[in-house]
Amino acid sequence: MYRTILLAYDGSQQGREALDQGAKLASLCKARVHLLAVVAHELGVALAEAAAPSDLPEREYQEVRRVLAAGAEELRRAGLSVETRLGRGNPAEEVGRVAHEVGADLIVVGHREQSALARWWRGSVGASLLAHAPCSLLVAVSGTAPAR
Numbered sequence: 726m727y728r729t730i731l732l733a734y735d736g737s738q739q740g741r742e743a744l745d746q747g748a749k750l751a752s753l754c755k756a757r758v759h760l761l762a763v764v765a766h767e768l769g770v771a772l773a774e775a776a777a778p779s780d781l782p783e784r785e786y787q788e789v790r791r792v793l794a795a796g797a798e799e800l801r802r803a804g805l806s807v808e809t810r811l812g813r814g815n816p817a818e819e820v821g822r823v824a825h826e827v828g829a830d831l832i833v834v835g836h837r838e839q840s841a842l843a844r845w846w847r848g849s850v851g852a853s854l855l856a857h858a859p860c861s862l863l864v865a866v867s868g869t870a871p872a873r
Contacts, residue, residue: 727754727861731829732800733761733820736792739835743865744796747833748803750863758805759827762793763812763819786811821857833863 732747734740744760751758764786793809800807808827812819824832834854854862 727751727756727830729759729827729829729831730754730756731759731761731820731824731827731832732796733763733816733832733834734793734796735762735789735835736796737835738867739865740796741835742867743833743835743863744799746863746865748800748805750831750833751800751805752803756830758800758807759810759823759829760793760797760800760807761810761812761820761823762789762796763814763816764789765814765816815853817853817857820854821859825859829860831861831863832858833865836864836866 727750730747730751732744734744747758750756790811793811797807797809810823812823820832820834823829832854
């Protein structure tokens with residue numbers, strides 16, 4: 726069914742849920758796994774860096790690289806072969822671009838609840854991803870969520 730799965734991972738609780746669900750699907754389907762983490766550059770940080778450069782972007786990049794390596798190690802312990810990628814920029818655009826590049830059949834992302842104001846200000850990565858995804862999209866929701 727799925728031959729190539731792209732897992733978007735950020736180390737958060739929601740990202741871990743996506744990693745777990747994606748790993749189970751990959752095992753069942755014997756799919757190739759690509760693990761992607763994206764360093765999203767916020768406009769405010771870019772403006773602050775232009776005014777007073779610091780090592781903040783490099784520290785952020787190193788932390789995301791560490792999270793990516795830890796996620797890949799977890800997948801390998803589960804018996805999966807995994808390729809890692811570190812992207813920069815708009816998360817939805819980067820996930821869509823990499824999914825197209827690797828020929829993904831499925832993208833797995835976590836779901837993060839946001840207030841209406843946060844969605845308006847930052848937008849929804851999941852909703853934006855629908856416009857950029859070249860394949861099916863699984864939004865992993867934690868099993869501990871309250872019944873609806």
